[in-house]
Amino acid sequence: MAQGPFGFQNIDFTAGGGPTLVHIGFCKVNNMAVYNHSNTLIVVQLFDLGRLPIIGTDKPTWQFPVPYATTADAATNQFCSDFHAGLKCVNGLAYYIATAISGNTIATGAAGTMDWELRP
Numbered sequence: 001m002a003q004g005p006f007g008f009q010n011i012d013f014t015a016g017g018g019p020t021l022v023h024i025g026f027c028k029v030n031n032m033a034v035y036n037h038s039n040t041l042i043v044v045q046l047f048d049l050g051r052l053p054i055i056g057t058d059k060p061t062w063q064f065p066v067p068y069a070t071t072a073d074a075a076t077n078q079f080c081s082d083f084h085a086g087l088k089c090v091n092g093l094a095y096y097i098a099t100a101i102s103g104n105t106i107a108t109g110a111a112g113t114m115d116w117e118l119r120p
Contacts, residue, residue: 017097028086038109
């Protein structure tokens with residue numbers, strides 16, 4: 001993942017929800033804003049790993065369910081949160097967007113961003 005001028009780059013969830021390794025080493029997640037375009041629940045799973053997560057084997061460090069609202073405006077996020085102290089990762093940051101809590105099926109229909117940064 002390319003880094004921006006301040007050592008971080010927003011992640012765009014519209015690119016897909018398969019297992020994705022963002023960074024190896026110390027980092028933190030500052031906020032997320034996610035919209036669910038599908039007609040079922042999706043779950044953003046974050047992992048504190050220094051590698052790509054093995055879905056169905058690795059347990060997520062954090063999970064955030066994102067409800068769906070087919071009548072909502074496309075600009076309205078169903079999940080929007082600021083983590084003031086940051087979700088701190090020691091080993092690294094990886095994510096996966098699933099169809100259920102601790103699910104192992106890739107979800108489609110997620111849009112939004114996750115703001116993360118390096119930390120010493």
